[in-house]
Amino acid sequence: MKKRQWLLPFSLLYGAATAVRNFLYDAGLFRSASFEKPVILVGNLSTGGTGKSPHVAFLVDFLRSKYKVATLSRGYGRKTKGFIAASAVSNAADLGDEPMMYHLRFADVQVFVGESRAKALKRIFSGSSTPDVVVMDDGYQHRSVDASFKILLTTYDDPFTADYLLPAGGLRESKSGYWRADCIVVTGCPDALDENERLRWLESIKPLPHQQVFFSKMVYGDAFSFGGKSLESDSTFSDVVAFAGIANPTAFFKQVKSLSSNTSEIIFSDHHHFQRQELMDMVAGASDQTTFVTTEKDFVRLKSNGLLDVFQHVRACYIPITIQINDAPAFDKMIIEHVQSFEN
Numbered sequence: 001m002k003k004r005q006w007l008l009p010f011s012l013l014y015g016a017a018t019a020v021r022n023f024l025y026d027a028g029l030f031r032s033a034s035f036e037k038p039v040i041l042v043g044n045l046s047t048g049g050t051g052k053s054p055h056v057a058f059l060v061d062f063l064r065s066k067y068k069v070a071t072l073s074r075g076y077g078r079k080t081k082g083f084i085a086a087s088a089v090s091n092a093a094d095l096g097d098e099p100m101m102y103h104l105r106f107a108d109v110q111v112f113v114g115e116s117r118a119k120a121l122k123r124i125f126s127g128s129s130t131p132d133v134v135v136m137d138d139g140y141q142h143r144s145v146d147a148s149f150k151i152l153l154t155t156y157d158d159p160f161t162a163d164y165l166l167p168a169g170g171l172r173e174s175k176s177g178y179w180r181a182d183c184i185v186v187t188g189c190p191d192a193l194d195e196n197e198r199l200r201w202l203e204s205i206k207p208l209p210h211q212q213v214f215f216s217k218m219v220y221g222d223a224f225s226f227g228g229k230s231l232e233s234d235s236t237f238s239d240v241v242a243f244a245g246i247a248n249p250t251a252f253f254k255q256v257k258s259l260s261s262n263t264s265e266i267i268f269s270d271h272h273h274f275q276r277q278e279l280m281d282m283v284a285g286a287s288d289q290t291t292f293v294t295t296e297k298d299f300v301r302l303k304s305n306g307l308l309d310v311f312q313h314v315r316a317c318y319i320p321i322t323i324q325i326n327d328a329p330a331f332d333k334m335i336i337e338h339v340q341s342f343e344n
Contacts, residue, residue: 011165032146041147043140049248070131075113077271086111092304152181245272
C-alpha cells in the first residue's frame, strides 16, 4: 500500500483514539463476550487485501470433515442489515460476496452474517442446530468478541511491521496490537522462500512466546467456465480480458498473464456492484478468440445478480483460489488441538 507520510500527524490522532479503546478492553472496563465453543478469527491489522477469504475457506474445508462448522462475516457490501442465515434462496445482495462464496462452495457449512459479531454468535450458539466451531471472517478489531483463537494475516509484499496507521498507511490500529494473535500467517509468499528469509521475517515480526508464525502462498486452480464446468485441458488463452473487483488484484492479474501474454486488465473497486450496461460495454466487440477471466468472488456477484447472461455469447471463466501453508502438519495440529480443548 502506498504510504502517505504527510498525513502522519492525523495518524497520531487516530492512533490515540484506538489506543484508548484498546486500553479500555484490556483493562476490562469494556467487556468482551466469550463462548463455550471455539471461535476461530481470521483477521488483520490493515485495511484489507491480505487474503482473508481464501484462508477462511481453507480452514472451513479442513475442519468440516471432522466437525460441524459455521462461518460468520459482517457481510460487507450486502444490501441487507442485521443477522441473516444463508438459505437456498440467498444471494450476494443478501449476504455479501464472500459469505455467498462460502455458501456456494460448502453446501454442508452454515453461513451467517451480522454487523454485531457478539449478538450474532449468541444467536448461532443458542440455535437449534448448533455448530461445533465458528470461523469468523475478519473482526480483529471487533473486540466485543473475545475469539478463542485469533489468526493474524499480514502480506509478504506489505507487512504490518513496515506500515503506518491510517490515514498515512493502512493500519487500523497500532502494530503493537499483534500481541493478541495466537498465530501469525505471512500471506502471498513466493514459491521460493528459504530458511534464511523465514528467519528474517521472524526477526521483523518478533513473535511472542505464545505465537507461531506460518507462511502461505496462493494456489490458483483450474479455470471454470461460467456454466460451472472446468475448461478443456487443451484450452488456449490467446486474447484475454481479466477483470476483478477485489481489494488487491495484483496476484490475480499476474496469474492470468501466465495464461496469455496478450492480456488486458480492467480494475473495479473492491466489492463492486456490477451494472448490466457496463458489462455489455465490456464484452461488446469481443472476438471468437477473446476469453474473459475473473475471480471466484466476482463470479459469485455476477451469478447472484443474474448477470451471467451478458456473457452467454462469449467465452468466460473464473479462477478459484486456495492456499498452501509451509508447515501444514504443524498448522493442522495447532487448529485441531485448539478445537479439541473445548471437548474436555
